[in-house]
Amino acid sequence: HLQLQESGPGLVKPSETLSLTCTVSGGSISRSDYHWDWIRQSPGKPLEWIGDIYYNGDTYYSQSLKSRVTMSIDTSKGQFSLNVRSVTAADTAVYYCARHPRAENWFDTWGPGTPVTVSS
Amino acid sequence: DIQMTQSPSSLSASVGDRVTITCRASQSISSSLNWYQQKPGKGPKLLIYDTSNLESEVPSRFSGSGSGTDFSLTISSLQREDSATYHCQQGYRTPFTFGQGTTLEIK
Numbered sequence: 001h002l003q004l005q006e007s008g009p010g011l012v013k014p015s016e017t018l019s020l021t022c023t024v025s026g027g028s029i030s031r032s033d034y035h036w037d038w039i040r041q042s043p044g045k046p047l048e049w050i051g052d053i054y055y056n057g058d059t060y061y062s063q064s065l066k067s068r069v070t071m072s073i074d075t076s077k078g079q080f081s082l083n084v085r086s087v088t089a090a091d092t093a094v095y096y097c098a099r100h101p102r103a104e105n106w107f108d109t110w111g112p113g114t115p116v117t118v119s120s
Numbered sequence: 121d122i123q124m125t126q127s128p129s130s131l132s133a134s135v136g137d138r139v140t141i142t143c144r145a146s147q148s149i150s151s152s153l154n155w156y157q158q159k160p161g162k163g164p165k166l167l168i169y170d171t172s173n174l175e176s177e178v179p180s181r182f183s184g185s186g187s188g189t190d191f192s193l194t195i196s197s198l199q200r201e202d203s204a205t206y207h208c209q210q211g212y213r214t215p216f217t218f219g220q221g222t223t224l225e226i227k
Contacts, residue, residue: 004163046124047164047207047218062215064121096163105211106154108175110163 002027004097004111012091012118018084022097022111023077030055030075033102038071038082040093041113048093052100053080087118122146122210126219134227139195141222143208146189152212153191155184158205158221167206168193200226 008020022036029036038050051061053071061069065084073080084091094115098107123146133139143153151171156164166175168184171191181196195202203226208219 046220047209049214049216049218060214064215098163104169105152105216106166106169106209107156107164108166108169110165112161112163 002099002109004099004109006095006097006111006114008095008114008116010115010117012087012116013120014088014118015086018082018087018091018116018118020082020095020097020114020116021079022081023079025078029073029078029080034099035060035102036073036080037098037100037107039096039098039107039110041096042090042093047096050082054102089118092116092118121215122149122213122217124208124210124217124219126206126208126222128222129220130223130225132225132227133198135198135200137198139198139202139224141193141206141208141224143186143191143193143219144189145191145210145212148188149210149212151187152210153184153186154209154211155182155193156207156209157202158207159203164207170211198226202226 003025005023012018035052037052041047053059068085070083094113096113098110100107125144153171155168158164172184183194205221205223
């Protein structure tokens with residue numbers, strides 16, 4: 001039974017870097033038939049797809065965040081990570097990690113989410 | 121980006137009612153429309169993919185329909201455990217985008 005769990009600081013100061021990790025358990029992160037995604041939801045707004053990473057390190061980022069986002073993957077630890085640079089209050093959100101099948105465009109497994117507040 | 125508009129934003133219904141939530145895309149997305157159910161404090165759960173395909177173990181009272189720009193999610197006989205927020209998502213083109221969500225309350 002695959003499970004995803006986000007972890008990281010709940011509070012980040014403006015202009016600093018937000019760093020989150022997603023730990024995958026009950027299944028392999030090295031599977032070639034899945035991508036691993038980050039999605040967030042700011043208060044009062046729809047869910048927003050940030051981007052995804054493949055087991056070999058290939059990434060695809062949403063254009064709106066591309067200049068500030070980096071994703072990485074550590075298959076030996078079963079983890080993938082998100083960094084968002086130069087954060088502002090607009091980056092305050094609940095951040096989710098999720099998985100989507102390589103040939104499809106839906107998210108079949110999600111983590112419970114972790115709230116991140118950007119404030120001094 | 122493709123904009124997704126859900127309606128209503130919230131609704132209240134009774135156990136046993138038939139409930140329909142709609143989702144409209146700003147351009148044609150063929151059948152690439154997915155639905156999720158989210159309960160408080162949890163991540164979204166995939167209910168329906170590609171407009172009308174029920175995810176494994178999702179009760180058959182849930183169904184989806186539509187094509188092009190207009191889609192709907194129907195719960196045929198509402199149960200108390202269906203109290204949740206429902207999100208639509210287009211998978212036609214990146215960036216994948218979501219509707220603003222519909223909060224369903226059980227009277």
